[in-house]
Amino acid sequence: MVPDTTYEFYNEADQYVIYLRKNGEYQRPLVINRITQEITPANYERPYSDNVSSKPSTIYGILGTIRLLSGRYLITVDKRGLAGQICGHKIYRALEISVHRFAKSTSDLNEEEMETETAYIKMLKRVLGIESFYFSHTYDLSLSRQRLSGLSPDVKQQNLFGMTERRFVWNGFLLDDWCNLVSAVLNVDPIYAWPKLEDFVTPVILGFVGILQPLTPISSSFGASEDTPCYALISRRSFFCAGTCSYARETDKVANAATAVETEQIAYIPPGHIFSFVQILDPAPVICSKQPNLFYKTPMKIDYDGKDSANGTDVQSDKEGDKNELFGQIQVAPEEVETIKSDILGVCSAQQYGRTIIINLLDEKSLQMRLCRSYVDEADLRNQSVDFNRECSAHQWHRLSSLLDRLEPEIVAMRQLRLRSVGPNLTISVLQDSQTGVFRTNCLDCADRANVLQSMIARRALELGLQEAYLVSAVSRGKSDFMGTIWPKFEQAFTDIWAENAYVLSFQLSDTKAFKTDSIHMGKRTATGVLMENSHSADCYLQDSINLFLGHYSVFDSDGSPKKRIPANAPVPALRPELLP
Known part of the structure; x- marks a missing residue:
């Protein structure tokens, strides 16, 4: 059986702490400072929970980050369901996905910007609530079995995000931003054995995965009873x-x-x-x-x-x-x-x-x-x-x-x-x-x-x-x-x-x-x-929400300033040129 991967997530007032739990062992965590909005690896020793008041929650995947008006947001898989196994690899469906704001406060946003930010969050949650995102920590769902079998051994040793078929990875835009942040801070100190970037990356596909198996093993002339x-x-x-x-x-x-x-x-x-x-x-x-x-x-x-x-x-x-x-x-x-x-x-x-x-x-x-x-x-x-x-x-x-x-x-x-x-x-x-x-x-x-x-x-x-x-x-x-x-x-x-x-x-x-x-x-x-x-x-x-989620629509103009809010009573034809890239 292929080992499973989970994370412990500490949601504190001033920081987020993410521990990777792989093969039953905890790796050194990543820390997101909610005041400076910076990411750093830490040498905290387990158990970290003895030193904080908050209790950790278990998360099952990190989909990446997206930058909105108040800063970046971290997107995590909080609940999952087992779709089945393919060749010994567990395939999961994301049942609940959360959005976590980096910034401790949104006091720097005015009233109109705050309303716009809230609208963007609702649009993201509309897409994340589809409940048809699938992932695996050990099997590349974006590649067909034939393409997987044709990969060289060197390529197969890469992380999942490195060898995926990008047109089928729906959180590619989110992962690009997240990887740029994390890769810049990992492996900065050779004294510590820092976790690898791929350990904090969860590519997902959108579509359908259905896996069938008989309720009991089949005993026949074609194979062993089990x-x-x-x-x-x-x-x-x-x-x-x-x-x-x-x-x-x-x-x-x-x-x-x-x-x-x-x-x-x-x-x-x-x-x-x-x-x-x-x-x-x-x-x-x-x-x-x-x-x-x-x-x-x-x-x-x-x-x-x-x-x-x-x-x-x-x-x-x-x-x-x-x-x-x-x-x-x-x-x-x-x-x-x-x-x-x-x-x-x-x-x-x-x-x-x-x-x-x-x-x-x-x-x-x-x-x-x-x-x-x-x-x-x-x-x-x-x-x-x-x-x-x-x-x-x-x-x-x-x-x-x-x-x-x-x-x-x-x-x-x-x-x-x-x-x-x-x-x-x-x-x-x-x-x-x-x-x-x-x-x-x-x-x-x-x-x-x-x-x-x-x-x-x-x-x-x-x-x-x-x-x-x-x-x-x-x-x-x-x-x-x-x-x-x-x-x-x-x-x-x-x-x-x-x-x-x-x-x-x-x-x-x-x-x-x-x-x-x-x-x-x-x-x-x-x-x-x-x-x-x-x-x-x-x-x-839903179309507008998908454009935002995939990065086809940016919340900022080319000069870096936030885009003007579209009037709530605007007719549908007026929305299309504004929201489409």
Whole structure:
């Protein structure tokens, strides 16, 4: 079992004292002086609590610091929940996160600045209260299993923050500020064995982590009686161009896709078989904007000239209810085509995804049809299109199975990661196969239709991997309980975890549950699912809070002076230019 890491946190009037407790032993603490706002290591001997009146609290992670009007704030994980274990590494979900002001007093702020400071704190707590931040002190959740297996031994010896995939580390902005402060004061005196910087750093991802294991060890011909199978589903949201689906749409000017998610399934089947398959979820890579209003489907503006999408052309009719109106082919500017290609091909290559197969779930009419044509026709990409609403109308779910059959040759061709572990705790593994391509599913409602299809692709990939490893036969592969001999009742657990993944991502993107997960659970639409679809709501406050948390919005102007406060009664359109970078 990998040792755990916790901290003792002393919250005193004049200082904060943070002790690292690792492998059952206490390291020398860091001290934050609340008067000077300086950080220094200390040579306090344990037990420190004998000399102070305050009792320590246990914290489980340090997310970093952020500078507001009164100074810096320290952000810590106060409560956690065990999501499960991956290859012996404990994965946690942050249940409660606190914000601690460095400054002892805010007396130097005037009334308006104090109100603004309070508003900023509420915005930070809005993001920190999402309860979908995951972390591990020993396992890099930002990297797929394939990328982890490809790291050299020297790189693996680095601290977690040093080797993370930064686009998936949501507290990267906070950690940059914190690391600059702490690294300047550690190792200043060779007499003392100071703790390392990485011991006070906790990278987190935002998304979903679900881990399944049988309630009792499985005894079969595949492994020892105490060897337990494991299935993990990890969804990592990129913080580039991040936000709610009502405001963060499609791509930005540097080809970052809005609301992008990398989803990985990891399966361990005893004795020592590890499988990993990665998919990516992105909106249509078109430069456009969308502001919420009272319409169910909000009109969207597409950027034709490479300038500001807000000045583009409205591509949707004011007749929102006219479902049959078809629009002509959109004329995409050459620079936008290059952005599209850069987004899909360049980004996928940089992230080692390999060959990209587009699965297009946009409706083939109205606005969505034009988005579809704008990048499929112009960018000349490998594409599989399906109009989800048309193909599956009247509950014809068997048509999705037909699409899956068409995709199976692509699943076989792109392969998947297969490792064979030969060491304790799966620490030593032999590479047997690698994933050489990726499915990129495009959908305007990212956590909805796409999740249905992604779950089906993931299941088919797992079937193929188990068959190739001779863990299941070709006959049993097509059955609903294909894992029955390895893991009884796996099928229901699999559908439940994918449905939960959709719920969680939908809440993050729009503060609503996913609309079509009833088709995952039941294989059909239900009345409840249809009613939920009509309760979609936008959250501009969450979008602004995310911009502040990620550092996309600074509370200071370029000259270092605080930005002027926005009037409380300002209309929504007036907020956007002020709060967006």
